[in-house]
Amino acid sequence: MDPKSDTSSENPSPGEIRPRVRRHRGPSAVWILPLLAAMIAGWLVLKSYNDAGVMVDVVFSSAEGLEENKTQVIYRGLPSGTVRSLRLNDDLQSVTARIEIATHAESLLHEKTQFWLVKPQISLSGVRGLETLVSGHYIGIRPGDGPETRQFVAADEPPPAIRDQDGLYITLFADSVNAVRRGSPVYYRDVNVGEVIDYRLSANDDQILVDLYVEQQYAHLVKKHSRFWNASSLEVKGKFPDIDFRLGSLATIIAGGVHFYTPDPQENPAAEDGDQFRLFADYEAAEDGVPVQLTFPADTQLSPGTEVRTGGVRIGRVRNIKLSDDFQALHAQLLIDPRARPLLRAGSRFWLVEPSLSSGELNLQKLLGGQYIELAPGPGSETFRFTALAEAPARLPVQQGMELELISDELGSINRGSPLLYRQLPVGEVNGYELTADGSQVLIHAVIKEKYRQLIGSHTRFWNSSGIRFAADLDGVSLETGSAQTLIRGGISLFNPGNNPGNQVVAPRRFNLYTDRESATESGDLDSGSAGLKLTLEAPQLGAVAVGSPVLYRGLEVGEVSHYRLGDAGRSVLIDLTIAPEHSQLLNGSSRFWISGGIEARASLQEGVQVNTGSLKQLVKGGIAFDTPEDGDALAAAQHFRLYPDRQAAQEQALQIQISFSPGAELPPGAAINYRGQQVGRIDSIRVVSANGARIAKASLFHEAAFLAREGTRFWINEPQIRLSGILNPTNVLFGNQVEALPGDGTDTRAIAHDFIALREPPAYQPQPGLTVELHARELGSIGLGSPVLYRQVPVGEVTGYEINLRGDGVKVYAHIRPSHATLVRSSSRFFNESGVKSHAGLFSGLDIKLASLETLVGGGVSFTTDDLSAPAVKELTVFRLDDEAPPMSQETQGVSQ
Secondary structure, three states, X not given: OOHHHHHHHHOOOOOOOOOOOOOOOOOOHHHHHHHHHHHHHHHHHHHHHHHOOEEEEEEEOOOOOOOOOOOEEEEOOEEEEEEEEEEEOOOOOOEEEEEEEOHHHHHHOEOOOEEEEEOOEEEOOEEEOOOHHHHOOEEEEEOOOOOEOOEEEOEOOOOOOOOOOOEEEEEEEEOOOOOOOOOOEEEEOOEEEEEEEEEEEOOOOOOEEEEEEEEHHHHHHOEOOOEEEEOOOEEEEEEOOEEEEEEOOHHHHHHOOEEEEOOOHHHOOEOOOOOEEEEEOOHHHHOOOEEEEEEEEOOOOOOOOOEEEEOOEEEEEEEEEEEOOOOOEEEEEXXXXXXXXXXXXXXXXXXXXXXXXXXXXXXXXXHHHOOEEEEEOOOOOEOOEEEOEOOOOOOOOOOOOEEEEEEEOOOXXXXXXXXXXXXXXXXXXXXXXXXXXXXXXXXXXXXXXXHHHHHOEOOOEEEEOOOEEEEEEOOEEEEEEOOHHHHHHOOEEEEOHHHOOOOEOOOOEEEEEEOOHHHHHOOOOOOOOOOOEEEEEEEOOOOOOOOOOEXXXXXXXXXXXXXXXXXXXHOOXXXXXXXXXXXXXXXXXXXXXXXOOOEEEEEEOOXXXXXXXXXXXXXXXXXXXXXXXXXXXXXXXXXXXXXXXXXXXXXXXXXXXXXXXXXXXXXXOOOEEEEOOEEEEEEEEEEEOOOOOOEEEEEEEOHHHHHHOOOOXXXXXXXXXXXXXXXXXXXXXXXXXXXXXXXXXXXXXXXOOOEEEOEOOOOOOOOOOOEEEEEEEOOOOOOOOOOEEEEOOEEEEEEEEEEEOOOOOOEEEEEEEOHHHHHHOEOOEEXXXXXXXXXXXXXXXXXXXXXXXXXXXXXXXXXXXXXXXXXXXXXXXXXXXXXXXXXXXXXXXXXXXX
16 A cells, blocks of 8 residues: 555544553552452451360260350350350260360360359359349359360369458368358358358268358457357257247248357457367357356256346356255356356346246246246446345346336235336336335336336326226216236326426436326326327316316317316416317417306397306316317417407407596496497406596407507597587497597507506597598687588588697687598688578668578587689698688679579
8 A cells, every 4th residue: 555545544634533542561450359358368267266266075964054156154254165066975974065265264274174054043041143044054164273184074063162352261160060051151249240161071071061251351250269159040959848949040040050259359369261160059069158156045946948038138048957965055057148248246136037827927928938037237346156036126227218116005916017008008117016114105116118218207197007997977987997918917007297297307206106097187187198189278267167078169079178277376277178180170379269168148238138058068067169260370389378258258359458547427347448439348347446536447458459459549438418419429328338449659569558547538639531620710619529510511521529729719629521521621621610590780781690500500510611622632630710600602603502
């Protein structure tokens, strides 16, 4: 081809696109992914090789609880292997588990390494392996020594605990262990201080070795001469009738246990790890006690094993008994608990107690328990030889509680152990009795439990509550007995009058023991401490009220009088009430009480004659009634109420005051005290105090009029006045003179005043609702009290008073305008006298006679006009001039009138 002809291929025409070809050098990127996969695979192979565990074979008696690829080997809580396969061995009696042990646990695989299956175990001593209930069974491992190996035989039971905790490890040896197991507690004075970690036979199989662990904080309690005994505590020894039955705690019965005690710990060296001690069968075999010799008369019926007690607590036993060579004494060797050693003093006393029905003993356990020796601690130096008393002492020492002495003329059915009862609850008991020095009375020794000490005070009273009591009265016949226990053993009851024990007494305090409840109460309330609301009323005298008198609310009995007594200085009587709990809401701080017993009569002209009688029971025993306002205050603590003589006085709740009256107007007892036309009190009594007739009246202000009992209050006698125009205070003509009152303006409204001096005559000015103005005139004329005040001939008020002014040249007239017309009086108002008949005559004008009304003609009157009703209003007691004649009428006014 002609090279020139190919010129078009090398030189493309315009617009033609040709690809550019480049040649690649080096490996392709496609090989990167296979190379990365090969590296990861190699790393996994290497890691699998490095992490591969050690395979071991462990022979188990059974495959129960084992699962391939699930059951783990746990060492100190750390997973250290997994069961990979299980196979049955050729002997068909065992199973081999192939276990992969983690590389970090390979160092544990030695010849004496132990494997065992951990699973939950429930026994009387407790629960073990409880965590497997959640995580499943696992294989435990304990490392041992010896050459490395890969073949092991699993143990059927977990091995003993590792001695790797701080504390003391010792060994006990005994012929038998009586239910001591692994995990059984170790006790010191009933405090758990350790546990049994293992037990096994000795090398020659003639004894049992028990390994104990004592916690570090209690290790110092174990000394070289400490004594240990089995505490599994269910023992029966002896033969009838001397049977020794001992029952320990429920924990030691179920789990067993070991007790120990160290005699003379100060002179005893401390125990060390590995020390061995003998394990005794029981407390007595361990001879853990202080030997004491006690001498009885030779004829005393006593047997070995008899308990020694103090205050009901067992502290020892009779170890053996020996008759003296002369047959005159019986020597008993006692074994006393070392904890009771401080009680062995020269002043301590022992005696033999033989419970019997003749002493009123009702406790079946004590009756069947048989005789025992009682120890009463006393003072003195330590000793270990004693002579027993022939009988219990009359007065036993009291370790806890409050000693009392009760004096009675006779003992009755009271005996040692007889209860002291408060509200039928035992709060103490009789612990002895004896004759007084002169033999005239019986001295009873008793003790009150410490927690009830506060019940005893100087006012406390005691009575013999034994036997049967019979009573009959208007309420019927009553038969009262104590409990069966007090019927047999006797009993003493106590109470505090008014629920107040009085001042605290210093024991031993001597009290009288009354024969029955009535003589103990001395008209007081035996049940003052019973349930219910307690109230106290105060009255000037007791009247018909008695203990048991009913308390009534609207005729319903809701309580009773429980006690009464004289008040301070004997000036009043205090009456205690008990209101039943279900009715306590009927009272509040404003409740009012009055006497409702007997016959109540009242007569007056307004109400006539009223006679009220109570029930027959109230007529005989009296009664108290009460009422409660709805808006009263809440009851205050220890609040006292006043007891009024009747219902009316209770409703009035009068406040007592005293008023001195000058000689003059008559004033009868019973006269009303009025304020603005309403009775607010009465005159109770009047006595003449001087020859000129001066009087002092004792008066009562009703509860709602208490505001009058303050400084500045004025009282005066309101007499009827007969005038031509009418009669003022006409009711006084029929019922006698009465007393009017005006409240004072004392600065302290809370201060109560009790003594007042009455005015000789009514005050000229008496504040009241509306408007009162002061009118000045040259003379009074026919104006008087009650004269009308007129506006355009319409009555709008009245004259309430008048007096001569200070200079004596004029008169002040007080005109009161009713509230509805008070706005008619303005600063432009003018007042003039409308009294009588006014006439005017002239030569040319003729005769002009002016008469306002017939009322003003007879009784006088005052008129006023107000030209400008828009003028400023006036205040109380504004002064106006009282003109004799009315001003002339303006033309405008005349036109209106025409």
